[in-house]
Amino acid sequence: MSYRVEQLPPALSVDDILRRLVAFALAHGLPVALWRLPQAEAAVQLCLSLSAEGALAGLPPALEPTAPAGFAFFPFRDSDHNPALFLPADVVFDAAQPGQVRIQEEAPEAAALLPKLLEALQDPATSSTTNILPANNQPPTPSWHVSPQPAPPTATQAEYSALVRRGVAAIAGGQVLKVVSSRAARQPLPAGFDALAAFWELTRRYPLAFCSLVSAPGAGTWLGATPEILVQVTEGGQFSTMALAGTQPAAPGHAPSEAIWRQKEIEEQALVARYIVNCFKQLRLREYQETGPRTVAAGELLHLRTDFAVDLRRVPFPTLGTDMLRLLHPTSAVGGMPRQAALEFIEQHEGYDRAYYSGFLGPVNLPAPGAARLYVNLRCLQLRPQEAILYAGTGLTIDSDPAREWQETELKLRTAGAILHA
Incomplete structure (x- = not known):
């Protein structure tokens, strides 16, 4: 898989870049994942898929260099209610290289979506208004993905x-x-x-x-810190x-x-x-x-x-x-x-x-x-x-x-x- 490297405006902070990428994914109904490896300090990484349909997986992913790159999000037990997901790494951001994003131009829907994504990343006018939920009186952007399944019962x-x-x-x-x-x-x-x-x-x-932090259609939005x-x-x-x-x-x-x-x-x-x-x-x-x-x-x-x-x-x-x-x-x-x-x-x-x-x-x-x-x-x-x-x-x-x-x-x-x- 080959990537094109897109340079970002130097004035954008890591948090601002993440917010723009996440807001774009949610606005277009796409899956997105953010993570930070143990002992990696602030080296946050992000994977955004340009097609929601491309996220569905069957068997667990192949952990070999020739296999596709992406983010795996698998349930306790695979079922129609909780599909196994593998989010293709169509757009990748790594805070260790804050001035750029990597883009897979041959990904499905890339021709239609990438110009809009690049506009969202390059336009300085949106740098202070792109937020995920209302904060500091800023206007909200689309909501996080919500699981279509009912909330589970709780035990006393x-x-x-x-x-x-x-x-x-x-x-x-x-x-x-x-x-x-x-x-x-x-x-x-x-x-x-x-x-x-x-x-x-x-x-x-x-x-x-x-x-x-993972948000995907069909799975909802999940936050965690696992050891x-x-x-x-x-x-x-x-x-x-x-x-x-x-x-x-x-x-x-x-x-x-x-x-x-x-x-x-x-x-x-x-x-x-x-x-x-x-x-x-x-x-x-x-x-x-x-x-x-x-x-x-x-x-x-x-x-x-x-x-x-x-x-x-x-x-x-x-x-x-x-x-x-x-x-x-x-x-x-x-x-x-x-x-x-x-x-x-x-x-x-x-x-x-x-x-x-x-x-x-x-x-x-x-x-x-x-x-x-x-x-x-x-x-x-x-x-x-x-x-x-x-x-x-x-x-x-x-x-x-x-x-x-x-x-x-x-x-x-x-x-x-x-x-x-x-």
């Missing part, structure tokens, strides 16, 4: 506790080894809520997370994934290495790590490096994490990223084990549609061919016209206590929910 503490008890009973009865229960919560949007400003706030609060890599392949040929499980609040004044873990969290994390090893075994891969488990911080929470890495320069396995992605999703960290039995339990008992929560998202072959960074969509919220839908879950084992599991979801809801009060 009593209802969630009953779900936890059913999960523990299923484990005790031998139906599953582990199951991940989750719930949705609803909060009203504050007056003048600005989604792009909220995205910037996420990047400021959570420098170690993958922060994202969990699903599959990553670097330009240099390094494959990595992780087992992340177990949660406790970070104690003020204490380093993560001082955390003490209960047997329940240790067993939960070990099950997730074992599942990844079993995926390697299915592919007959033995040359991998395992590091951990160790305690890591994610915002105000601590987790147990084990990292797995493969040097693809030494292991001739060019499709490893693609194959592992298809084996892992949905991971045991968001579903349970055995996978099919756990997913059937969730479908029967959870009582709501997770949609894109606990799916995966991230750039593929961006910013360069051969790079793919896909994350589990945790610590996220869905934007509706007047409210935000927040999501959180907990991994259940035989020792799970309903009150503790409820409190864990409360802690996790605060990660994305904090921007609603910022």
Whole structure:
């Protein structure tokens, strides 16, 4: 895929460029994604597709240099209600190169839309009036995409506790080894809520997370700051994934290495790590490096994490990223084990549609061919016209206590929910 580089007026700030690109996408009913990689400071990237029809995907994307470039946004379970999306990278902006955008001139609809896009980017008269939602008395531009599905029901503490008890009973009865229960919560949007400003706030609060803002027809608009890599392949040929499980609040004044873990969290994390090893075994891969488990911080929470890495320069396995992605999703960290039995339990008992929560998202072959960074969509919220839908879950084992599991979801809801009060 070849790109044309378009130079931008030097007076435009990164925020102004992002607002113009997002406003253009929304005005034309197009999908758009913004993200910031962990520890990348202010290096925000954007992918805009010039055709909404080109965003629909079937199988997960191929994580190989010759595959198309774009942004993957996949649900927990693919369905007609929650389509799997792959947003082609027809227009790309990288804040590391703030003076330009890259444009794929051969993209569908490019001939009709690119002149309008370039006008929006070059016209200085719009530099102070292009906004996404009303702010500072500026006129609004088109609204964010809204999911056509109804808002999910929310669970009370009593209802969630009953779900936890059913999960523990299923484990005790031998139906599953582990199951991940989750719930949705609803909060009203504050007056003048600005989604792009909220995205910037996420990047400021959570420098170690993958922060994202995705808006697409059929999927709606989602904000998040997730700590969990699903599959990553670097330009240099390094494959990595992780087992992340177990949660406790970070104690003020204490380093993560001082955390003490209960047997329940240790067993939960070990099950997730074992599942990844079993995926390697299915592919007959033995040359991998395992590091951990160790305690890591994610915002105000601590987790147990084990990292797995493969040097693809030494292991001739060019499709490893693609194959592992298809084996892992949905991971045991968001579903349970055995996978099919756990997913059937969730479908029967959870009582709501997770949609894109606990799916995966991230750039593929961006910013360069051969790079793919896909994350589990945790610590996220869905934007509706007047409210935000927040999501959180907990991994259940035989020792799970309903009150503790409820409190864990409360802690996790605060990660994305904090921007609603910022």
